[in-house]
Amino acid sequence: MERLTLVVSTRNRAQFLSRFLTYYASAAFSHPIVISDASDPEPFDAIGSVIRRYRERLNVTHLAQPGASFNDCIARGLEHVRTPYCMYAADDDFYVPETMDLCMDFLDRHPAYRVAHGLCLMFGLDSGRAHGRFQWMVHYEYADIEDDTGAGRFGRFMSHWFATGNSIHRTEDIRDGYARTIEFGLGNWFGELLTTCIPVIRGKVKRLDKLYKLCQAHPGQDSVLAAQEPFERYSTPRWREESDGVRRCLAEELARQDGLSIREGDEIAKKYLWWVVRRHLTHEWDRLYAPQRFNGFRARAREKLRRMLGRLKTGHRLFSFIPPSAVELSLNDLARPTCVYHNDFLPVYRAVTNPTNVT
Numbered sequence: 001m002e003r004l005t006l007v008v009s010t011r012n013r014a015q016f017l018s019r020f021l022t023y024y025a026s027a028a029f030s031h032p033i034v035i036s037d038a039s040d041p042e043p044f045d046a047i048g049s050v051i052r053r054y055r056e057r058l059n060v061t062h063l064a065q066p067g068a069s070f071n072d073c074i075a076r077g078l079e080h081v082r083t084p085y086c087m088y089a090a091d092d093d094f095y096v097p098e099t100m101d102l103c104m105d106f107l108d109r110h111p112a113y114r115v116a117h118g119l120c121l122m123f124g125l126d127s128g129r130a131h132g133r134f135q136w137m138v139h140y141e142y143a144d145i146e147d148d149t150g151a152g153r154f155g156r157f158m159s160h161w162f163a164t165g166n167s168i169h170r171t172e173d174i175r176d177g178y179a180r181t182i183e184f185g186l187g188n189w190f191g192e193l194l195t196t197c198i199p200v201i202r203g204k205v206k207r208l209d210k211l212y213k214l215c216q217a218h219p220g221q222d223s224v225l226a227a228q229e230p231f232e233r234y235s236t237p238r239w240r241e242e243s244d245g246v247r248r249c250l251a252e253e254l255a256r257q258d259g260l261s262i263r264e265g266d267e268i269a270k271k272y273l274w275w276v277v278r279r280h281l282t283h284e285w286d287r288l289y290a291p292q293r294f295n296g297f298r299a300r301a302r303e304k305l306r307r308m309l310g311r312l313k314t315g316h317r318l319f320s321f322i323p324p325s326a327v328e329l330s331l332n333d334l335a336r337p338t339c340v341y342h343n344d345f346l347p348v349y350r351a352v353t354n355p356t357n358v359t
Contacts, residue, residue: 002030002031002032002082002083003031003083003084003085003104004031004032004083004085004086004087004100004104004168005031005032005033005034005080005081005082005083005085005086005087005171006031006032006033006034006086006087006089006095007034007036007074007077007078007081007086007087007088007089008020008033008034008035008036008077008088008089008090008091009036009038009070009073009074009077009088009090009091010035010036010037010038010039010047010073010091011037011038011039011043012039012040012043013039013043013091013092013130014039014043014046014047014050014358015129015130015131015356015358016091016092016130017035017047017050017051017091017358018050018130018356018357018358019092019130019131019351019352019356020089020091020092020094021033021050021051021053021054021058021060022054022351022356023094023347023348023351024058024097025054025057025058026347026350026351027097027347028057029058029097030059031059031083031100032059032060032061032081032082032083033058033059033060033061033089034060034061034063034077034080034081035047035051035060035061035062035063035077036063036065036068036073036074036076036077037062037063037064037065037073038065038066038067038068038069038073039066040066041066044064044066046358047062047358048062049358050358061080063076063077063080069188070188070191071178071181071182071186071187071188071191072182074088074178075178075179075181075182078171078174078175078178081171081175083171084170084171085104085107085168085169085170085171086169086171086174086175087100087165087166087167087168087169087174088165088166088174089166090166090215092130092215092216092218093166093213093214093215093216094213094214094215094347094348094351095166095212095213096118096210096211096212096213096344098210098344099118099208099210099211099212099344100168100212102118102208102210103116103117103118103167103168103206103208103212104116104168106206106208107168107170107206110204110206111203112203112204113203113204113205113206114169114170114173114199114200114202114203114204114205115164115167115168115169115173115199115200115203115204115205115206116167116168116205116206116207116208117142117164117166117167117168117205117206117207117208117212117213118142118207118208118209118210118211118212118213119139119142119207119208119209119210119211119212119213120139120140120141120142120212120213120214120215121137121138121139121140121211121213121214121215121341122137122138122139122140122214122215122216122217123135123136123137123138123214123215123216123217124136124137124216124217124218125216125352128218128219130352130355131352131353131354131355132352132353133353134331134349134352137331137334140162140213140215141160141162142162142164142167142207142212142213143160143162143205143207144204144205144206144207145157145200145204145205146204146205146206147204149257149258150200150201150202150253150254150257150258151201151254151258151260151268153200153201153203153204153205154197154200154201154250154254154268154269154272155268155271155272157196157197157200157205158197158272158273158275158276159272159275161196161276163192163196164196164199164200164205165192165195165196166213166215167205169199170199173198173199173202174195174199176198177194177195177196177198177199178191178195180194180198180245180249181194181195183245184242184245184246184249185241185242185245186242186245186246187238187242190242190243190245190246193246193276194246194249194250197250197253198249198250198253201250201253201254201257202253202257211340211341211344211345214345214348230280230281230284234277234281243273246269246273247266247269247270247273248266250265250268250269250273251265251266251268251269252265253265254268254269334349335349
């Protein structure tokens with residue numbers, strides 16, 4: 001029986017989709033893949049051509065969503081999910097099939113857990129495009145969240161937030177999250193916040209000690225918050241409207257999970273939404289008005305962690321919540337057959353360094 005569906009949102013990125021599908025075809029990936037495609041007509045046709053090339057090797061559904069937002073694309077893709085587990089798969093990331101199966105096996109055995117993932121590596125290419133030479137690679141923060149209450153898990157997650165959208169989820173959780181996102185008309189930032197918090201409130205999160213994901217960073221890539229001046233963002237009517245909707249939804253989830261009143265749930269939701277805003281404003285103030293302190297702190301933190309991790313071979317297990325730039329890895333180590341990540345890294349290396357024709 002099919003257990004997992006990958007839902008992919010893409011727009012005008014035929015080269016990345018070609019790389020993505022080449023990787024999974026080479027791995028004999030058997031789970032359904034739903035591609036919700038917001039591309040313009042010409043790239044859409046190119047992506048369709050790539051998909052037809054792999055029709056006999058992959059189970060792919062291609063949905064036309066011209067000009068649709070990311071949230072609309074994912075919500076539409078989720079309508080086609082018929083499996084107990086699903087995940088949002090970015091078109092420029094790689095997920096290790098064996099670890100995905102292990103995550104589902106874990107969730108099958110542990111009903112108190114709602115999310116599972118493994119270790120994550122982030123990399124950059126010299127070209128900044130779909131194909132090129134690896135320039136750098138670092139660990140990205142994935143972690144366990146195993147508090148016994150929804151409020152405890154929510155507080156821990158919001159205090160040390162990391163992107164769980166690409167983790168393995170129970171389908172009803174991620175579907176509910178995107179349904180509420182569409183209902184409240186949320187943008188990308190609040191949408192990601194809500195869809196990642198709902199599963200965490202409902203159950204625990206497990207990180208397996210297996211390589212799960214390799215994600216590509218791009219030049220100039222920035223968060224939605226960082227792309228907008230703080231006063232402009234926090235003083236808009238839309239910010240208030242979206243934050244009220246998210247807060248109400250989180251309050252209801254917390255009340256339902258922990259047997260609280262809506263007022264008690266609202267106080268918890270408000271506390272940690274304020275925490276996120278405070279952290280962002282402090283970060284932006286230092287960046288804009290105290291750049292020496294801002295840059296000096298980052299440099300000292302990175303250097304301290306590198307020294308510590310240089311003495312601890314298992315250091316990445318000891319630091320669950322570290323900046324993505326803190327732990328640098330040697331690509332030469334990954335290339336060695338004795339490296340614990342080697343067998344999982346090699347198919348990614350081939351997909352990235354061997355360009356494919358999208359026509």
